[in-house]
Amino acid sequence: MIRSRQAAPLERTEREALEWFKRIHSDATDKYRAAFEDWYAADSRHADAYDDVLRTWDETARIAQTPVGQGRRPFFASVSRTDRWRYARLALVGALLLAMIGVGAHQFGGSGLPLIPAAYASSVGQIQTLRLPDGTRLTLDTDSAIRLAFSESERRVFLERGRARFEVEPGGHRAFVVAAGPTIVTATGTTFDVDLSRGDVVVSPLRGVLQVGSSTAAAPLQPVLLMAGQMASVSNNVLRRGRIAASDTQWPSGMLTFENAPLADVLARANRYAAARIVLADDEGLGTLRFTGTFQATDTATLAKLLATTFKLVLTKNAENRWRLSRA
16 A cells, blocks of 8 residues: 655744744844744754754745756656655745745846946945845945855855945855855845944844854854844954944945944044045044034035034145044
8 A cells, every 4th residue: 555645744843933933034123032032042942943944944945946846746756755755844844934924936036236246346435236146135335345255055255345235135055154354144035234344343134133153263253143133243253242223224325324423433434435534633532522413425525514513623624635623
């Protein structure tokens, strides 16, 4: 007697992991973070189940391109019985993920943006959005550079300087990895920023979940999960968590926003976009003045005049084409 066999039903832990994935993926706020971390840490089976869901999400796009995903029966004759049920179960979980978060097959295509070469750099004052070969949307901030190293097993991007935003296209079995110095960021269908422009590495997930670790063999950074709304600053292989400030997410628009920020920090950020930089007079303590406001990143002339008026400073322009602020 020949018996048919079906993929085993999902266990309770797997269903809970799927539900957490749905909540995190579909909500850009941080309201689920504490509850999720409690659930994730409560039982090693929870962590294993959730990690499996993340891996399956990356494999979903690949399944759609295989014979089993396309329903071609000869495929089953070419694989072992064990693999048949592995693919069937993977397809079941993948279908549930797609149904739960409302992703259609059409979303695995391109965005219409131009493809970029294997290495690319933006110029000073330029913010540019492009498309990577896998469909991921990339926005490069001013004076930023990346290098691609895509392979059959991995989609790796090296951020060599500056700042970039990644809106990751699910890539089948290939992980999406950003290397910024020794810091390694692994993503699954998320939107996030990586910033090298301040000296340390700042990682900010805007949607979804990221894993942040390091490639330093001598003292590797223990991988940590970051939820949307969190940020991590990595310096000297030490990771510090924090919260993403709304002002730090608006840079692709070309506007810079600060709230009670030291003037030295404001100018450090603004000068990255400027041909005519703004400098402060030495030894006058001007860098500690606090500034709140929004301005066009590339319009340093207007910013210099605004600061001079706000803080009652003297504004001059020197022979090196720099605006100089000093006390009266």
